[in-house]
Amino acid sequence: MGMINSLVLEEMFLKHYQEWCLLSFSYVGDLEDSKDVVQNIFIKLLQKEFDAPIVDLKKYINTCIRNESLKKIKKSQRTFSLKNYSTEVSSHENELIRSEISDTLFRQIDALPDHSKKVFELCVLEDLKYENAAEIMGITVNTVKYHLKKSFKLLRLNLKDVYFWLF
Template sequence: MDSPTENKIRSLFKENYQEWCVHSFAFLHNMDEAQDVVQDVLVKIISGNKLEGIANPSSYIKVAVKNASLQRIKTKQKIRKLDETPPLIDYSYEQELIEQENKAKVQNALNVLPDQSKKVFELCVIEGLQYKYTADIMGISINTVKYHLKKAYKILRTTLKDTYLFNLIVVIVYIFFVKK
């Protein structure tokens, strides 16, 4: 014979199962997983006699389903991160030559800059200092810093006509000055 608790759980299951599944589906976007979550929650509740003394068991189960759905998402994200480790990049000789050529172009473009503009560019772009700190270090005004940056970018833009190189200049310059 069934106990009163088992009857209560059965009636809750019959009345709310679809609602709980839809609630879980709202988080997981997969009905099979949503049904699994609801069933797992109900099994835990039945095996632990957790409905004793709960005023609103339907709401309790709904919250438990939400929490279990969010936990499943979190677990899936951790697994996805482990699976998505980037493969080791195998550079060919040709790719190395292209990279060296691009580095040489950037270095030449930086050497074309006037000394003051080059120093401002290095401090602001490469080292990431704010205009104010760059101005303090160099003993110039913030507007002068802005002027030299504008001038540096203009010269680099004309020197590096290849937009690919210009768009990547900050990254390549970072490699030049930080890795040395």
């Protein structure tokens, strides 16, 4: 068991903070929320112990940010449907845009191949560990990783227009 070197983490945070905020923003559509996502990831990383060293820390953090952003979207979708709609027009328009982006994202997740979709839902949306997802599905951990990689690749490809639309 070990922890990530805090100096390495601090250096990465300073170097890539804006890039990661933009990545999160491309999912959540709100600058403050995207800053919260990135900062929360780093707080968790500073506190977390790992069973094995992380080979590519930047890639690992990118994945964490994507996953956390998707969870935030799902949470905000739930609360959005419960809100009353008598808010300012611009705020309402922003919510509609965000909701449309979320709908597009979830339609794309729904369109994933069956195994990839199930793995994505278990690991990303339900936050299960690879081992648990593998056990539930009766497949190996490497197959879980394969399906996750495939899911993210397909989502990146199918959602590239959404990114451009946001900016």
